[in-house]
Amino acid sequence: MKKRRLLIRTTILAVLLIALCYTLYANFFTSKETVAAGKKAPDFVLQDLQGEKHRLSDYRGRGVFLNFWGTYCKPCEREMPAMQRQYEKYKEQGVDILAVNVDETNFAVRQFVKEYGLTFPVMIDKGSQVQNVYGIDQLPATYLIDKNGSVVDVFLGGLDESKIKEYMDEIKP
Structure with missing residues (x-):
């Protein structure tokens, strides 16, 4: 026994x-596979706060400023007003912003969007699936995607308004 x-x-x-x-x-x-400049941006479908689905490939022909963020992230909080101002200037020039929140509650994200008056699509990556596909470890993370769906540049960390404007010009079709 x-x-x-x-x-x-x-x-x-x-x-x-x-x-x-x-x-x-x-x-x-x-090694964790990360999406880098020169690679095709992995396609995804996420729902925004109004329930509308956004597929990255539907934005072909336009530049996409893809930003991963969190409400608890201070650099994210600082760059959002500048992103909103630049979005208002560049949306008619063929550049969109897609803001992907990483797995927070709808309530927290709605409050944040309301507080900062964000009008660009804000989606929540439930389960961090898209974050994992892109290999993101730190926030904020911004991917600049050209009109053909290729990643032009990747920036990890907070951006100031002049850098956001420079990036928007870079991906403008």
Whole structure:
């Protein structure tokens, strides 16, 4: 009986040890694929706060300023008013902003959008699926996508208004 218990305990311990080793290997020794300049932007479909679906590929022919953000992120908070001002100037010139919130509640995101008067599409990435496809680890993250759907540039961190304007000019069709 004691030998049997020892065998069961040893087996359980071995399985746990293997799971731990695999987790450490997967997190620290495998590279996370990220979307970089020169690559095609992975397509996705997300719903905005009004329930309208937005598919990235539907924006072909226009420049897309794709911004991943969170309400808790101070640099995100600082860049949103500047993004709104530039959106108002560039939307008629063929440049759109798609703001993808990373897995927060509808209530928190609605309050944020209302507070800053955002009029560009704001979507919530439930489960962080799109964030994972793009390989994003830090916020904010901005992807500049040209009219053909290719990533022109990637910027990690907060942007000031002059840089946003420069990027909008860069992706203007």
